[in-house]
Amino acid sequence: xxxxxxxxxxxxxxxxxxxxxxxxxxxxxxxxxxxxxxxxxxxxxxxxxxxxxxxxxxxxxxxxxxxxxxxxxxxxxxxxxxxxxxxxxxxxxxxxxxxxxxxxxxxxxxxxxxxxxxxxxxxxxxxxxxxxxxxxxxxxxxxxxxxxxxxxxxxxxxxxxxxxxxxxxxxxxxxxxxxxxxxxxxxxxxxxxxxxxxxxxxxxxx
Ligand SMILES: [Zn+2]
Numbered sequence: 139x140x141x142x143x144x145x146x147x148x149x150x151x152x153x154x155x156x157x158x159x160x161x162x163x164x165x166x167x168x169x170x171x172x173x174x175x176x177x178x179x180x181x182x183x184x185x186x187x188x189x190x191x192x193x194x195x196x197x198x199x200x201x202x203x204x205x206x207x208x209x210x211x212x213x214x215x216x217x218x219x220x221x222x223x224x225x226x227x228x229x230x231x232x233x234x235x236x237x238x239x240x241x242x243x244x245x246x247x248x249x250x251x252x253x254x255x256x257x258x259x260x261x262x263x264x265x266x267x268x269x270x271x272x273x274x275x276x277x278x279x280x281x282x283x284x285x286x287x288x289x290x291x292x293x294x295x296x297x298x299x300x301x302x303x304x305x306x307x308x309x310x311x312x313x314x315x316x317x318x319x320x321x322x323x324x325x326x327x328x329x330x331x332x333x334x335x336x337x338x339x340x341x342x343x344x
Pocket of ligand 1: 149150151152153154176177178179180
């Protein structure tokens with residue numbers, strides 16, 4: 139977890155922000171392992187750079203997936219997979235290159251990370267599965283993006299980052315999105331734009 143984002147996170151319990159107290163090990167500008175305490179004394183744990191914001195005092199051993207996931211969405215049939223991947227990877231590139239602001243990724247991050255182009259942007263990945271977050275860390279390392287990546291274990295997180303972009307990938311896309319938010323969908327939605335369509339399969343953006 140990059141230090142510079144710690145005090146932009148709102149405590150999940152009291153929504154207090156700033157003045158997080160740290161008792162932790164640091165590597166460069168990153169917090170590796172330790173406790174982060176909000177101004178109202180709620181304690182959150184960072185384990186090997188995963189900021190665990192889903193449960194207070196969560197200092198259990200690291201959690202990994204038994205097998206890495208492909209990240210390929212089950213909603214898209216294998217027979218159109220190659221075609222979908224071309225459209226998806228093209229969209230990821232365009233989206234990532236459209237801004238320099240921090241990018242918050244929620245939903246299904248694995249495929250997005252695999253197709254991430256070279257970038258200087260900071261990435262904050264939020265997911266309730268620590269196993270998936272560990273896999274994301276590995277992908278980031280292999281792409282030499284590790285120093286730009288922060289991972290948070292949670293369903294969602296509120297930040298004080300006015301200009302950050304937030305993208306919801308395939309899962310958990312809210313009904314309404316603000317101007318800095320994008321949702322990627324694999325089902326038809328009247329309020330979204332078609333990015334790709336073949337047979338009965340569709341990839342949309344809203
Ligand atoms: Zn708090």
